[in-house]
Amino acid sequence: MPYVAVSALSHPGLLRSRNEDSLVIGPWTLCATVTESPQTLYFPLATPLVVAVADGLGGHPGGDVASALVVRRIASIGPALSSEDAVRDALNDCNRAVYLASGGDEGSELTTMGTTIAGAVVQPGSLLVFNVGDSRVFAASSRGLLQVSVDDSPPLGPGRRTTSLVTQCLGGTGTYRAVQPHVATASLALGDRYLICTDGLTDPVPPDMIDDVMREHDDGRAAVELWKAAIEAGGPDNITLAVVRVMDA
Structure with a gap:
């Protein structure tokens, strides 16, 4: 029976005092923790399997609270996310849950907490890619690295490759704001490989360096080398990533 292998790690980087990223792989979550070696998990390719990263908004209080809330909620309903509509509804529910937990307009210290999310639902024959914010999903193949998520970011100025701003996220404002999640379906075959990560890697x-690492290394080693590349580039933000592969038993 085919199975799904997921190699993942999460690290605060070199400049942040804490890790506000969270990660979900099926029923398993990793929130506000530090790993320097990848955790590899294996699942049968059967019921929908969700793999996603959530990046708590820096500069806002409670980013770690928001990202953890969202991945735990996704983990609890993951097997039901078998369609684009189901994923879209789940992300809208997560958005409402973040606002509810933030205390709304009551002056809570968590009032503007928020998080991005990006991930994929792996199921036989298809992959549902989703995101809100600027965390990313890439397809990695012999043809190169292809971003399959959609950045919610303002246009980049001349000579700029990244921006710290997002045009939508889950939560993040003092009053409720609806989101329009990006959700798309892709075909899925044995050997397909994906990278899901926060902007602590891609910024x-x-x-081209990410592509080289994915080409040159197997999944667990690729996760380590990508983390090392982000650290060697200064580690300016929390780094969370998952390498997903569909394999034949």
Whole structure:
């Protein structure tokens, strides 16, 4: 029976005092923790399997609270996310849950907490790619690295490759604001490989370097080398990533 292998790690980087990223792989979550070696998990390719990263908004209080809330909620309903509509509804529910937990307009210290999210639902024959914000999903193949998520970011100025601003996220404002999640379906076959990551990887590490690492290393080693590349580039932000592969038993 085919199975899904997921190699993942999460690290605060070199400049942040804490890790506000969170990660979900099926029923398993990793929130506000530090790993320097990848955790590799294996699942049968059967019921929908969600793999996603959530990046708590820096500069806002409670980014770690928001990202953890969202991945735990996604983990609890993951097997039901078998369609684009189901994923879209789940992300809208997560957005409402972040606002509810923030205390709304009551002056809570968590009032503007928020998080991005990006991930994929792996199921037989298809992959549902989704995101809100600027965390990313890439397809990695012999043809190169292809971003399949959609950045919610303002246009980049001349000579700029990244921006710290997002045009939508889950939560993040003092009053409720609806989101329009990006959700798309792709075909899925044995050997397909994906990278899901926060901008702590993609901001400091250029796409061609990420592509080279994915081409040259197997999944667990690729996760380590990508983390090392972000650290060697200054580690300016929390780094969370997952390498997903569909394999034949």
